[in-house]
Amino acid sequence: FELEQDLRRAIDNGELWLAFQPQLRISDGTPIGMETLLRWDHPTLGAISPAKFIPVAEESGLILPIGEWILFEACRHAAKWNRGREQALRVAVNVSAVQFQRQNWPRLVEKALLASELAPGCLELEVTESVVMQHIDAVAMRLRALKALGVQLAIDDFGTGYSSLAYLKRLPIDRLKIDQSFVRGLPGDAGDAAIARAICGLAVSLDFETIAEGVETAEQAAALLAMGCPEAQGWHYARAMPAAEFEQWLHKHG
Numbered sequence: 001f002e003l004e005q006d007l008r009r010a011i012d013n014g015e016l017w018l019a020f021q022p023q024l025r026i027s028d029g030t031p032i033g034m035e036t037l038l039r040w041d042h043p044t045l046g047a048i049s050p051a052k053f054i055p056v057a058e059e060s061g062l063i064l065p066i067g068e069w070i071l072f073e074a075c076r077h078a079a080k081w082n083r084g085r086e087q088a089l090r091v092a093v094n095v096s097a098v099q100f101q102r103q104n105w106p107r108l109v110e111k112a113l114l115a116s117e118l119a120p121g122c123l124e125l126e127v128t129e130s131v132v133m134q135h136i137d138a139v140a141m142r143l144r145a146l147k148a149l150g151v152q153l154a155i156d157d158f159g160t161g162y163s164s165l166a167y168l169k170r171l172p173i174d175r176l177k178i179d180q181s182f183v184r185g186l187p188g189d190a191g192d193a194a195i196a197r198a199i200c201g202l203a204v205s206l207d208f209e210t211i212a213e214g215v216e217t218a219e220q221a222a223a224l225l226a227m228g229c230p231e232a233q234g235w236h237y238a239r240a241m242p243a244a245e246f247e248q249w250l251h252k253h254g
């Protein structure tokens with residue numbers, strides 16, 4: 001409860017801020033986009049991990065106004081960074097289960113795109129495997145409504161849930177995000193390698209793109225590229241950064 005009270009106040013006090021983690025093409029290191037990650041600088045406790053406060057935000061319903069703010073800010077920043085850029089960047093926004101179930105996402109997205117003037121194809125929504133596999137018919141309909149707006153859809157933490165492959169094929173999904181737990185052991189761990197390779201194979205068969213998260217070494221990146229995964233994010237390339245720092249990073253890395 002205490003954290004919930006603090007979170008309420010955090011919104012008004014501007015203690016929440018967005019970090020952006022670059023996403024790159026592995027083959028040549030070209031920046032292709034960024035994932036938006038929420039951060040909270042608590043006045044006395046310091047930085048609190050989203051893994052800890054997002055559940056509080058979900059239980060209290062605070063995730064709804066916070067999530068709306070995140071979407072609008074992410075679109076606003078991406079539109080600004082894309083001005084005058086030859087290759088437009090795509091901005092990924094996490095949408096948690098509560099957000100997806102309780103809010104009218106097509107309407108929110110329409111408003112955010114309109115306000116920011118971001119090209120629809122430059123916005124990517126990340127939903128988790130568990131969200132997509134619950135109430136599947138209703139979810140499929142809602143995903144199709146989002147897809148009709150021209151945005152991209154990704155399944156986050158892919159491989160950690162229990163996807164019905166037959167069902168997955170019928171969803172308007174653009175991209176699978178290979179969970180970092182399978183990236184960690186690359187290239188040496190036979191189990192991780194088998195799973196990462198299987199996800200890449202599945203993606204080719206079902207016509208999905210792939211991106212790997214949590215890439216920390218050049219060896220991991222090379223292994224992923226060899227498996228057919230073209231894109232990555234992770235500390236090997238860059239950490240999540242505040243907007244101003246991200247902008248400087250972009251200037252340096254093209």
Ligand code: G
Nearest residue numbers: 036037038039049050051054070094095096
């Ligand atoms: O940002 P990492 O740095 O610690 O994120 C931890 C967890 O919190 C991840 O599962 C991530 O998806 C989630 N998370 C981070 N930022 C956001 C956000 O803006 N919205 C939602 N819903 N989840 C987020």
Ligand code: G
Nearest residue numbers: 094156157213214215216233234235236240
């Ligand atoms: O939304 P998602 O669950 O994918 O959240 C991504 C999480 O992974 C965030 O907590 C982010 O800070 C973290 N992260 C990003 N890059 C790396 C990395 O290279 N290594 C590790 N261990 N974590 C990372």
Ligand code: MN
Nearest residue numbers: 035094126156
């Ligand atoms: Mn994510």
Ligand code: NA
Nearest residue numbers: 156157179213
């Ligand atoms: Na993830």
